[in-house]
Amino acid sequence: MRISEIDLWNFRQFYGRETLKLACGNEQNVTLIHAENGVGKTTLLNAVYWAMFGEVTPRFEQRQRIINFEAEREGVQHAKVEIEFEFNGQQYRASRRFEKNTREPIFSVSKLEHGALIPLSAPETFINSVIPKDMARYFFFDGEHAESFAAEQNKGTGTAIRSMLGCDLAERGISDLKAVGNQYTRLVSDVDGEAGVQNLRDRLSRLEDEQEIDEAALKDHEKSIEEAAAQKALIEEALRRTSGAKEIQLLRDELEVQKIDAEVQIGATRAELVHWIGAKAIAVTSRKLTSKTLDFIDEESVRGRLPSPYREDFIQGLLEKETCICCRDLKPASENWVAVAALLQTAGNTEVLNRVVRARTRLISLKENAANAPKLLGVIQERLASLLARYRTLEQRVGEESRKLEDFNLDEVRERESARITLDKMIRDRSTEVGSLRNTIKVRVQSINALEEEIQTKVAKNEKARAIMQKRQLAFSASERLKTLLQQYEEDARKDIEAEINFILQRTARRDYRFEFADDFKMSLLHADVEGAVPKSGGENQLMSLAFTAALIRFSKARLNKQHFILSPGTVAPLVLDAPIGHLDRSYRHATAEFIPKMAGQVILLLSSAHTSDGVLEALRPYVGMEYVLISENKGPKENKGDDAIDLHGKSYVRSLFNQERSRTRIQRVI
């Protein structure tokens, strides 16, 4: 899919009609848009997403306000976005129109043939086949969003891989098979003569319904945590870029890193404590008993008499030789023979002796363990107390820094911090609910299994009921099988993407980094000179996230048109990148700018003046087919504000105009 034109009518900052023609060449595949913050970069990105799917990205503020304020004031009742694109050699035009006071925008897709528009009957289905919504979010995102992939607590990486892998159909299959399995459960009670089963079936059915509800809630919660974490990362990123707030945020970042480190150490120390209980607690509690038993075994008066003063083989030898140690004859069945043979009853043997030796060894070990255990416990407890104190201090300091931002003398910062706190609380609350839901689901699985077994036993003799239960089992087994297959493919995809990221890093990074996914999809950069993961600066986060995005897109492209028995094929779509190199230092910027055009067949790159230095434009220039400047027109006076002029191709473009007829954003073509 390649987009050739975006048309906006009264969409947000854009008053009236604004058109953007995009670069579609194989060589010159980049459309470069210069825009300062707050002028409309995110709006442009969202216009495309909204036109196709009727949704906007999470960070789009005041998402309900679609119609341009000025136009609305003048009585305009609608806004519209149209996108012209090519797909499989055919041109299409997608249009979404928002009418004030109507519930749903009107969406249509038409095929362009000989200049005529031929409407398609199922536009949503068609758009989803061009670019599935789950995949689209990884093409139409901004650099700041991309960066959040690398954030410590981000869980979006796994979701991104699953989306690009095309798991959607298989996931629906899993859900449908479970639903059908549940339907069979309900059928069992209809079988005549199985009265006792009905009660069990009702309970099972109720549990399965509850399980379905909780599983859906879990999915929702996980998704909302993921989105909130991404939004929180964006806010923190914005704070890092705001003068004055920057230092506070950076200190908070540092404190958060220390907090995580303390958390890890607290976890490890608690594990040590548990280990101490397992290894030493018995020794300590049985110290007296151990000591007394050992004393008893080692006591002079009983030494040599435990387990017995006579050994079995010694008595046997006397009886065989028929001679006692006092040289008397031991004729079989004689009085003396019987007396000596009776000693066999109490004689010790090698096995018993070994047992006593082993018991003694164990007792000695217990005694030694008991001796150093209290000291060891003291050391562990002291360390744990110190770590907990350190954690509390760090938490306090994070709180202090947050309060500084809450009281900051800039509305923008205060609002961001307030939003961050709300998101943070939401993430914590939801995480608790997720933990509780996971536990409930786990416990309920056991109850479901037990009930199933009970029903199976009860209906074992009823042919009809047994047949239904077998069908039910078949549905659930197939659902489980699909789940296992998806996990396998996901693991393979993870390895492919990891290899691709390493390949990209080799070409762009100056240092010899190695990228690695952890089991929970956490991304780490490793370096031979650094023990553990390399601490991620903003630049390294951005580089890693860009490499991840590029790897995802390549992965999707490699799967284009590939028919797979459970996975949907991949897709090709324009990549929209907003400020993707803001955090990179000079050495990386140039290499990354050279790399960006190769990330996708078509790239829409939004850059502010802060990103266009250090040879970035020179590196991009050979690939730029279209270039625009977003101009902010303001009704208000200039006062002390700058005009944000930019020099491009020998011409100066003033990007902030004042005392204008309306406040709006204009799109000015440069080349």
Next chain:
Amino acid sequence: MTQPGLEEDRDDLVERLVIEVMEIERQYGHELRNVKAEKHGKIREVIETLSRVEL
């Protein structure tokens, strides 16, 4: 039939059901209208057929 034989048959049935279900999911693809009941009906039909084969 021996136990391992039964297991193999069951695994085979599960594999066949997975393939059939995915075919159904593909048929409905990105259909936006509520097609759950229809899909479930088709899946049940497949299960009935497969179960008849086994029984």
